[in-house]
Amino acid sequence: MAVGLDLLPRYLDPLPGGKGVVSAVDVIVNWARAHSLWPLVYGTSCCAIEMMATGAARHDIARFGAEVFRASPRQADLIILAGTLTEKMADHLVTLYQQMPDPKWVIAMGACTISGGPFYYDSYSVVRGADRVVPVDVYLPGCPPRPEALLHALTELQQVIKGETIRNRRASKELTTAPPVDRMAVDLAAWEEEQDEHIAEVEANKAAWKEANPDFQAYKHPKLDKPKLEAVERVKTPRRGALPSALWAAVAERFDGLSLATCDEVTEDALAAMDADSEAILDLVIDPERYAALVGFLRGNEATGCDMLHQLTAFDDGEQISVLVHLLSVSQGHKVFVRCALEREAPTLPSLSGLFPAATWHERETAEMFGVVFAGHPDPRRLFVAEGLKGYPLRKDWSDPSRVVAREL
Amino acid sequence: MEREQHIEVRPPSAGGNTEEYWLNMGPQHPATHGVLHLIVRLDGETVREVKPELGYIHRSVEKMAENLTLLQNIHLTDRLDYLSCHMNNHAVCMVAEQACDIGVPERAEYIRVIVSELQRIQSHLLWWGAFAMDIGALSAFLYGFAEREKITDIFERLCGARLTMNYFRPGGVAQDLYDGFEQDARQACSDILYALDEYQRLVTGNLIFQERTRGVGILSRDKAIGYGCSGGTARASGLDYDVRRDDPYGIYDRFSFDVPVATAGDCYARYEVRMEEMRQSVQIIEQALKDLPVGPIQAKAKPVLKIPKGLQVFRQVETARGSFAMTAIGDGTATPLRVSYRSPGFMHVAALHEMSAGFKIADLITILGSLDPVIPDIDR
Numbered sequence: 173m174a175v176g177l178d179l180l181p182r183y184l185d186p187l188p189g190g191k192g193v194v195s196a197v198d199v200i201v202n203w204a205r206a207h208s209l210w211p212l213v214y215g216t217s218c219c220a221i222e223m224m225a226t227g228a229a230r231h232d233i234a235r236f237g238a239e240v241f242r243a244s245p246r247q248a249d250l251i252i253l254a255g256t257l258t259e260k261m262a263d264h265l266v267t268l269y270q271q272m273p274d275p276k277w278v279i280a281m282g283a284c285t286i287s288g289g290p291f292y293y294d295s296y297s298v299v300r301g302a303d304r305v306v307p308v309d310v311y312l313p314g315c316p317p318r319p320e321a322l323l324h325a326l327t328e329l330q331q332v333i334k335g336e337t338i339r340n341r342r343a344s345k346e347l348t349t350a351p352p353v354d355r356m357a358v359d360l361a362a363w364e365e366e367q368d369e370h371i372a373e374v375e376a377n378k379a380a381w382k383e384a385n386p387d388f389q390a391y392k393h394p395k396l397d398k399p400k401l402e403a404v405e406r407v408k409t410p411r412r413g414a415l416p417s418a419l420w421a422a423v424a425e426r427f428d429g430l431s432l433a434t435c436d437e438v439t440e441d442a443l444a445a446m447d448a449d450s451e452a453i454l455d456l457v458i459d460p461e462r463y464a465a466l467v468g469f470l471r472g473n474e475a476t477g478c479d480m481l482h483q484l485t486a487f488d489d490g491e492q493i494s495v496l497v498h499l500l501s502v503s504q505g506h507k508v509f510v511r512c513a514l515e516r517e518a519p520t521l522p523s524l525s526g527l528f529p530a531a532t533w534h535e536r537e538t539a540e541m542f543g544v545v546f547a548g549h550p551d552p553r554r555l556f557v558a559e560g561l562k563g564y565p566l567r568k569d570w571s572d573p574s575r576v577v578a579r580e581l
Numbered sequence: 582m583e584r585e586q587h588i589e590v591r592p593p594s595a596g597g598n599t600e601e602y603w604l605n606m607g608p609q610h611p612a613t614h615g616v617l618h619l620i621v622r623l624d625g626e627t628v629r630e631v632k633p634e635l636g637y638i639h640r641s642v643e644k645m646a647e648n649l650t651l652l653q654n655i656h657l658t659d660r661l662d663y664l665s666c667h668m669n670n671h672a673v674c675m676v677a678e679q680a681c682d683i684g685v686p687e688r689a690e691y692i693r694v695i696v697s698e699l700q701r702i703q704s705h706l707l708w709w710g711a712f713a714m715d716i717g718a719l720s721a722f723l724y725g726f727a728e729r730e731k732i733t734d735i736f737e738r739l740c741g742a743r744l745t746m747n748y749f750r751p752g753g754v755a756q757d758l759y760d761g762f763e764q765d766a767r768q769a770c771s772d773i774l775y776a777l778d779e780y781q782r783l784v785t786g787n788l789i790f791q792e793r794t795r796g797v798g799i800l801s802r803d804k805a806i807g808y809g810c811s812g813g814t815a816r817a818s819g820l821d822y823d824v825r826r827d828d829p830y831g832i833y834d835r836f837s838f839d840v841p842v843a844t845a846g847d848c849y850a851r852y853e854v855r856m857e858e859m860r861q862s863v864q865i866i867e868q869a870l871k872d873l874p875v876g877p878i879q880a881k882a883k884p885v886l887k888i889p890k891g892l893q894v895f896r897q898v899e900t901a902r903g904s905f906a907m908t909a910i911g912d913g914t915a916t917p918l919r920v921s922y923r924s925p926g927f928m929h930v931a932a933l934h935e936m937s938a939g940f941k942i943a944d945l946i947t948i949l950g951s952l953d954p955v956i957p958d959i960d961r
């Protein structure tokens with residue numbers, strides 16, 4: 173039986189006359205390799221939990237000879253890419269891969285490592301497919317894949333390994349270099365085109381049928397009862413701590429010209445309405461000059477007593493960048509918000525890290541996402557994004573087509 | 582002979598002074614619970630300074646949220662703190678409910694509480710296994726996961742997924758409970774109580790475990806407040822604050838449960854608080870199952886949920902790790918202008934230096950494990 177030489181499994185040695193002979197060495201070596209895979213302890217996010225579950229009691233990956241999870245890449249020969257791969261992590265993944273001795277294999281676990289998964293659109297930091305960074309042997313879809321699926325991927329990998337040869341085994345491993353394609357959009361366009369044809373065909377058939385059977389009555393399906401949903405009145409959550417009017421009185425005594433973000437003018441009525449609404453939170457608007465003084469006052473004053481900085485962040489409404497500070501009184505239970513609008517060009521505010529150590533990291537995040545400079549910040553480094561990213565990604569006018577696949581709305 | 586010349590001979594350091602050096606732990610390191618990168622300044626084995634590096638799993642969720650409706654955002658919060666996804670979903674749903682004035686039927690409220698508390702137990706079980714494993718008790722990991730799988734089974738029957746459940750909806754929950762859920766939940770509760778006693782014998786009473794956690798990684802109450810710590814980490818430092826009790830949401834104010842508080846602020850206190858939290862969660866589940874009403878599980882809501890222009894809606898929930906908050910600012914369209922998440926672990930890791938300076942590097946692993954960090958939640 174003559175087969176094309178290129179069609180022979182790679183562990184078959186070609187003989188003259190188009191025949192092949194099994195290389196016994198390959199068979200034994202592959203068998204040994206396939207059944208004693210040592211995975212690297214590598215997990216970045218959600219999928220890692222399912223990987224851990226696969227290793228734990230019920231699913232017991234040891235049944236497939238792959239339970240020896242190694243902490244060092246130098247002792248491992250399999251990476252299960254469990255979890256999203258980001259640009260910042262990608263370099264490290266390559267290092268890990270290179271540190272592993274050959275032969276080595278990679279399972280891309282989960283939608284994220286196959287294509288970016290749920291983070292395909294609009295994300296500026298996710299690598300759309302781990303095969304752009306390291307060669308992948310088995311792709312395992314799911315978000316997250318079940319432990320059984322991971323075991324399936326493992327057996328698939330064992331099949332892959334059994335088809336390899338110890339000679340030149342890396343020849344077929346390549347990285348994906350094609351730019352990411354928005355497959356959803358491509359498929360949708362193709363589907364729509366097909367659908368148009370299909371509809372035209374169906375309509376023509378329908379018309380022909382009607383002409384041939386003029387008194388045909390179509391069968392009417394009985395209608396299923398749709399569950400009727402009732403609107404339910406919302407119960408507001410109870411208030412804890414001081415009333416907004418009391419807090420306002422304490423603040424307004426010290427700072428004049430303050431306003432609230434929730435109402436145009438602060439009147440008795442407006443404050444009474446806020447008191448009556450148990451979910452209303454005092455949302456103070458302050459100018460940049462008195463911002464630090466106000467927050468310090470809210471923290472130190474006994475009536476306000478906001479001892480915890482819950483969060484510091486910002487938002488961009490297209491015109492101005494507004495910094496938001498959420499303060500919480502742990503002892504009394506109320507919250508006070510402070511917001512401070514800044515110009516887009518070189519927005520600067522004093523740092524709150526002296527008042528609240530918690531502000532240090534929140535300010536670093538706000539600085540890198542919105543470009544707000546916090547004067548006097550003890551550690552003004554970037555927090556999240558990789559070095560190469562230009563601009564401030566959470567600003568409305570930021571865009572970077574080289575990184576972001578925008579979602580069509 | 583020739584090679585020996587190249588060996589650099591250092592003079593012994595004078596007066597017992599040692600030299601400090603920097604050590605990188607992570608981002609790929611089995612003890613950092615994911616991809617946290619710790620830059621540690623060491624003097625011998627003593628930790629002088631810890632600088633956490635974040636962002637290795639920063640997935641730009643907040644940017645993506647600006648192009649998604651609130652409903653579409655629910656599934657992304659599953660992937661932030663994937664061990665508390667019901668609670669995260671709860672925060673998103675409450676934001677939508679407050680912004681669009683949607684009520685929640687009684688039965689849905691009870692279901693929300695029951696599944697949230699089941700998940701708190703599930704998350705703590707995983708933490709318990711991983712924490713004990715960090716200290717070297719490998720078998721605890723298997724015990725924790727075996728118990729956890731039982732709750733995972735309940736969730737799977739309930740919502741079809743094991744991990745990213747995406748179960749809550751504005752105005753209710755996605756599906757009603759399956760037949761036999763109550764029995765399963767009761768069974769899970771009694772199993773947990775039995776298992777907790779077993780864990781007590783297996784790990785808690787172990788002398789090595791006690792030696793390695795008592796007095797290690799002390800966080801004072803003031804520091805806990807200053808760093809914005811919450812959840813079990815803060816309660817172990819004497820900060821008596823639990824969102825379920827002190828900023829009640831849903832129907833948590835109907836149940837009687839204790840908020841365990843310890844004052845020592847060390848790893849052992851954090852351990853004790855979390856172990857007790859599991860028992861309290863069982864109590865809440867039992868009360869909720871007893872009163873579980875029949876009725877609809879979804880309220881009628883508008884098809885498109887819009888946050889009014891300029892409105893800032895803030896809701897916080899108590900996840901297994903602490904106070905998770907979602908802030909959404911509307912612009913009057915179906916997609917919000919800005920969504921920001923406040924993750925509890927972010928502040929705990931910020932306080933890591935305070936806790937671990939002066940301890941040995943092995944203690945650093947213990948301390949980090951006792952904080953129960955979930956890195957995608959921190960990085961967002």
Ligand code: SF4
Nearest residue numbers: 218219282283284315
């Ligand atoms: S595929 Fe899904 S579960 Fe896995 S890491 Fe990505 S988002 Fe998480």
